[in-house]
Amino acid sequence: MKIAVIGCGAIGASVLELLKGHAAVQVGWVLVPEVTDAVRATLALHAPQARAVPALAAEDRPDLIVECAGHAAIEEHVLPALRRGIPAVVASIGALSAPGMAEAVQAAAEAGGTQVQLLSGAIGGVDALAAARIGGLDEVVYTGRKPPLAWTGTPAEQRCDLASLQEAFCIFEGSAREAAQLYPKNANVAATLSLAGMGLDRTTVRLYADPGVDENVHHVAARGAFGSMELTMRGKPLEANPKTSALTVYSVVRAVLNQATAIAI
Numbered sequence: 063m064k065i066a067v068i069g070c071g072a073i074g075a076s077v078l079e080l081l082k083g084h085a086a087v088q089v090g091w092v093l094v095p096e097v098t099d100a101v102r103a104t105l106a107l108h109a110p111q112a113r114a115v116p117a118l119a120a121e122d123r124p125d126l127i128v129e130c131a132g133h134a135a136i137e138e139h140v141l142p143a144l145r146r147g148i149p150a151v152v153a154s155i156g157a158l159s160a161p162g163m164a165e166a167v168q169a170a171a172e173a174g175g176t177q178v179q180l181l182s183g184a185i186g187g188v189d190a191l192a193a194a195r196i197g198g199l200d201e202v203v204y205t206g207r208k209p210p211l212a213w214t215g216t217p218a219e220q221r222c223d224l225a226s227l228q229e230a231f232c233i234f235e236g237s238a239r240e241a242a243q244l245y246p247k248n249a250n251v252a253a254t255l256s257l258a259g260m261g262l263d264r265t266t267v268r269l270y271a272d273p274g275v276d277e278n279v280h281h282v283a284a285r286g287a288f289g290s291m292e293l294t295m296r297g298k299p300l301e302a303n304p305k306t307s308a309l310t311v312y313s314v315v316r317a318v319l320n321q322a323t324a325i326a327i
């Protein structure tokens with residue numbers, strides 16, 4: 063299987079490293095806005111066979127396109143690939159919270175006769191929640207808690223002084239749709255849980271900058287016809303990007319390998 067990876071940052075570079083030399087999967091293309099020295103160095107180390115390009119050319123036809131780049135990459139790369147019939151796996155799930163984007167993704171996949179898989183990323187329990195939805199859900203509440211540093215460069219900076227926080231500070235309370243729009247690099251999990259469960263407008267989200275944690279802590283509580291569930295993930299942040307949990311990388315690699323092996327789990 064020959065794949066294209068979109069993005070070569072904290073997730074993309076780690077994905078290339080884990081897929082390096084894999085018998086069943088070859089990375090043929092890495093899509094980046096600019097081929098920097100850092101990108102060249104990463105490819106030389108982990109994917110020397112791959113070509114770094116700004117976009118797929120008409121003659122490039124990967125078996126799968128793997129998005130780990132950010133919300134803008136959905137419109138720029140994933141939609142055109144889907145329309146061409148290339149299946150996709152997507153990490154930037156919050157992108158589907160933008161007006162008309164979920165419909166655009168669906169229409170592109172239908173037009174291409176293919177499918178897009180929304181990854182579980184940094185959270186677990188998506189399988190249980192999506193199954194529970196079939197029976198009917200009454201409530202889903204997601205609480206995301208990250209060290210203050212992980213909220214730099216976000217609207218949280220206008221709500222508190224991140225550097226001097228002494229205790230947990232609630233920087234956001236509202237719908238998953240709003241969370242995903244305001245915090246595109248920190249609230250993909252909120253979008254994932256809501257798309258699996260009660261939808262972007264009916265899932266309650268609370269986000270905290272918390273000097274008392276050094277991991278990215280995700281808590282989900284759900285109730286419905288199935289019973290109830292509660293889950294806490296304490297994800298180790300990636301050194302290259304403290305906003306992102308390492309599990310996200312493993313989730314991408316799992317999805318890729320599941321496409322390439324006889325038994326998927």
Ligand SMILES: NC(=O)C1=CN([C@@H]2O[C@H](COP(=O)(O)OP(=O)(O)OC[C@H]3O[C@@H](n4cnc5c(N)ncnc54)[C@H](O)[C@@H]3O)[C@@H](O)[C@H]2O)C=CC1
Nearest residue numbers: 069070071072073130131132135153154183184250303306
């Ligand atoms: N579903 C989940 O649980 C999670 C999802 N994410 C998503 O993954 C994204 C990437 O995360 P990181 O690797 O940590 O970020 P990063 O900032 O370390 O790397 C992003 C990479 O994507 C590239 N890029 C940016 N815009 C692009 C575009 N339009 N087309 C092609 N490449 C583009 C950048 O040049 C960079 O190489 C986040 O922005 C977020 O949307 C991140 C963490 C968890």
Ligand SMILES: O=C([O-])CC(=O)C(=O)O
Nearest residue numbers: 184248249250251306307
């Ligand atoms: O990686 C994480 O811990 C979660 C994350 O950034 C997101 O939900 O966007």
